Amino acid sequence: MKQFLTIFKFEFLGLVKTKTYIVTTTIFVLIAVIGLSIPSFFGEIETSDAKDTLVEQLTSKVDYIVYDPDGVLDDEGETLKMYFPNAKFKTADSLDALKKSVSDEKADGGFYVKENYSFTYYVYDSSMTDVTNTIFSEAISQVKRNHAFDEAGLDANKVMDIYYKNTSIGKTEILGSDGANNFFYTIVMILIIYMITVMYGNVIATTVASEKGNRTMELLVTSASTNALIFGKVLATALAAFIQVGMFVGSTFLAYSLNASAWNGMLDAMFNIPTSVLVAFAVFGIFGFLFYAFIFGALGALVSKSEDVNSSATPITVVFVAIYLVVYLGVMDPTNTIFKIASFIPLSSPMAMFARMAMVDVPIFEVLISFGILIVSTVLVGMGASKIYRRGTLMYGNQIKLLHALKWLKRTKE
Amino acid sequence: MKLEVKGIRKKFDGTEVLHGISFDAEAGKALGLLGRNGAGKTTTIRILMDVFKATSGEVLIDGKPFVAKDYKIGYMPEERGMYPKKKVLQQLIYFGELRGISAQEAKTNAKELMKKLEIEEYTNRKLETLSKGNQQKVQLAQTLICNPDIVILDEPFSGLDPVNSQILKNLIDEQIKKGKLVIFSSHQMSYVEEFCEDIVIVNRGEIVLKGNLDAIQKDLGEKKIILNANNYTLQELETLCIDRLSKEVAIEGKKKDFLILQLLNGYSKKDFLEKLNSISVDIELFGDYKPTLTDIFVWKTGDEQ
Numbered sequence: 001m002k003q004f005l006t007i008f009k010f011e012f013l014g015l016v017k018t019k020t021y022i023v024t025t026t027i028f029v030l031i032a033v034i035g036l037s038i039p040s041f042f043g044e045i046e047t048s049d050a051k052d053t054l055v056e057q058l059t060s061k062v063d064y065i066v067y068d069p070d071g072v073l074d075d076e077g078e079t080l081k082m083y084f085p086n087a088k089f090k091t092a093d094s095l096d097a098l099k100k101s102v103s104d105e106k107a108d109g110g111f112y113v114k115e116n117y118s119f120t121y122y123v124y125d126s127s128m129t130d131v132t133n134t135i136f137s138e139a140i141s142q143v144k145r146n147h148a149f150d151e152a153g154l155d156a157n158k159v160m161d162i163y164y165k166n167t168s169i170g171k172t173e174i175l176g177s178d179g180a181n182n183f184f185y186t187i188v189m190i191l192i193i194y195m196i197t198v199m200y201g202n203v204i205a206t207t208v209a210s211e212k213g214n215r216t217m218e219l220l221v222t223s224a225s226t227n228a229l230i231f232g233k234v235l236a237t238a239l240a241a242f243i244q245v246g247m248f249v250g251s252t253f254l255a256y257s258l259n260a261s262a263w264n265g266m267l268d269a270m271f272n273i274p275t276s277v278l279v280a281f282a283v284f285g286i287f288g289f290l291f292y293a294f295i296f297g298a299l300g301a302l303v304s305k306s307e308d309v310n311s312s313a314t315p316i317t318v319v320f321v322a323i324y325l326v327v328y329l330g331v332m333d334p335t336n337t338i339f340k341i342a343s344f345i346p347l348s349s350p351m352a353m354f355a356r357m358a359m360v361d362v363p364i365f366e367v368l369i370s371f372g373i374l375i376v377s378t379v380l381v382g383m384g385a386s387k388i389y390r391r392g393t394l395m396y397g398n399q400i401k402l403l404h405a406l407k408w409l410k411r412t413k414e
Numbered sequence: 415m416k417l418e419v420k421g422i423r424k425k426f427d428g429t430e431v432l433h434g435i436s437f438d439a440e441a442g443k444a445l446g447l448l449g450r451n452g453a454g455k456t457t458t459i460r461i462l463m464d465v466f467k468a469t470s471g472e473v474l475i476d477g478k479p480f481v482a483k484d485y486k487i488g489y490m491p492e493e494r495g496m497y498p499k500k501k502v503l504q505q506l507i508y509f510g511e512l513r514g515i516s517a518q519e520a521k522t523n524a525k526e527l528m529k530k531l532e533i534e535e536y537t538n539r540k541l542e543t544l545s546k547g548n549q550q551k552v553q554l555a556q557t558l559i560c561n562p563d564i565v566i567l568d569e570p571f572s573g574l575d576p577v578n579s580q581i582l583k584n585l586i587d588e589q590i591k592k593g594k595l596v597i598f599s600s601h602q603m604s605y606v607e608e609f610c611e612d613i614v615i616v617n618r619g620e621i622v623l624k625g626n627l628d629a630i631q632k633d634l635g636e637k638k639i640i641l642n643a644n645n646y647t648l649q650e651l652e653t654l655c656i657d658r659l660s661k662e663v664a665i666e667g668k669k670k671d672f673l674i675l676q677l678l679n680g681y682s683k684k685d686f687l688e689k690l691n692s693i694s695v696d697i698e699l700f701g702d703y704k705p706t707l708t709d710i711f712v713w714k715t716g717d718e719q
Contacts, residue, residue: 002511002514003512006508006511006512007512010508014500211495214495214496214497214498215491215493215494215495216495216496216497217495218465218491218493218495219489219491219495219496219509219556220512221465222463222464222465222482222487222489222491223489223509223512223513224512225483
């Protein structure tokens, strides 16, 4: 135990005293604090809901050009104005004239309206948020309805008046998890686990490989037990990583709470994370990190130089990226069976279980079973990593393949 | 304290590299573990240090199984290595703590050793900024940091100039005088002769010679004489021995200034001297031959060359 504490302290202080660690932690904290304080410096964010934002987007002053050879839109100026209140509509003599006007950016967009009420929307550069086509589709549908009312001898204005005055608004009462609301912070938390595991996993592998490369390893393995060495190294790195994440997350929460009024509650959904999800994120994150950190430690022992760490760590990094994608897609469709299975497999449960908890209601026994599997797996991986580390540390020369190293786990005497 | 290595065998991937190594080492004495490159010295040392497990055989200390972690051992491996980017004192304290002493004691010991090794001004320097010789001294300081009972040194003098070698010699000598059990591996035979009472020569994974160095030298020098003459060149003297003195002596070797001869057929030195006089050899040099350790080493390990 004394050796473990000595190694833990040496590795921890060695890591947190480096300029890289201090600078990156400071940058993370500054980004969080400055980013969330911007509204306080430059004036508070105006309160607006999603509907207002959409209307704002759709009613900004724009110029459109229309080519309507069959006169579908004749006498429908009011209808267009209802859907595009701030837009100016000009008419084009031909489709080519319409296209030229759009290409020359004299018009923000153009519509070629056909006799059967179908239309083509022309735009020079289309943005991801451009919903003009949808709105125009609504407008042209209304035009079609107006014509149908006229043909049926009905007063279109009266019909629409009845239509709009007789609506009902329902509300949703969520008994489980609010997936739509929780989506954003879940993705951020998954990303945190992903980044911290890959980043610090590589730090561990590189440290081990460096100790082999500079031949410190023989002194270490003759001075301390390999269990103390790998557990001390992994746990020290884990603590350094958690402090960094903790400072980032903590400063983010603190900065938002101090600037909440300036944000007008705009990011409340992002920060109102249920305690159960936060706890699951912490415990699954910690054990998941340790699970992968032991693997990275063993992989570092399979190469002779720190430059070779990347090639050694590639297989597990690829697996981890694949798991990240599975979890990401699972968050989009949280009832997916693959996502549920992933929340029990120790390779993926560190990201998948808390994400499932954030998106849907997960029975507590499932959480406990997944956590139990993760703990047992982490201990087994730690013991296996210690064996591989013990054997790999004094083997120099060509990189040892992971499959070959796994055979060492079966042998006891060497 | 007595360390006994009994019939150690070691296989790597089915190939046996040590074929039953046995020797003893005692406290207050230095044992020289010698052998050509790849002979099995480092593997033997690594088995003592519990880096590798022996395939068979045992290591005992005072008659009980030897478990390295239960003893304070100062180990200087052949592959030198400490943290290049860490400060010297910081890592000496670290290695001291790993070997079971307190940080304070490690600090005190480190400073004392650094002073003896004349590197005290490098306390707060990163190891990589030191010269190779001074890095070597830091290695010796880490070896002795825990005031070990057993000191195992694998090629401690490689890369050192004569002045630094002398400083190192003094420190190793101090350990022997303090009654530590010292095992010493080196290719520099003069140092081994200077420190070691006992030697073990390993060749191709087997012990080819072991015992007290003086006794070995006496034994191997028995009935051997050295000879040179004023009225013959060495080449002429060699021809003379082969042509006219083959019943009395056999040529064992030839050095720059003399021949090494083995007395045959019960001839004594006195008989041979009279014989030389009778054939008018004007003797320049005549006496007992005491082989150097280098001679012994080459005889025992160099036969394949």
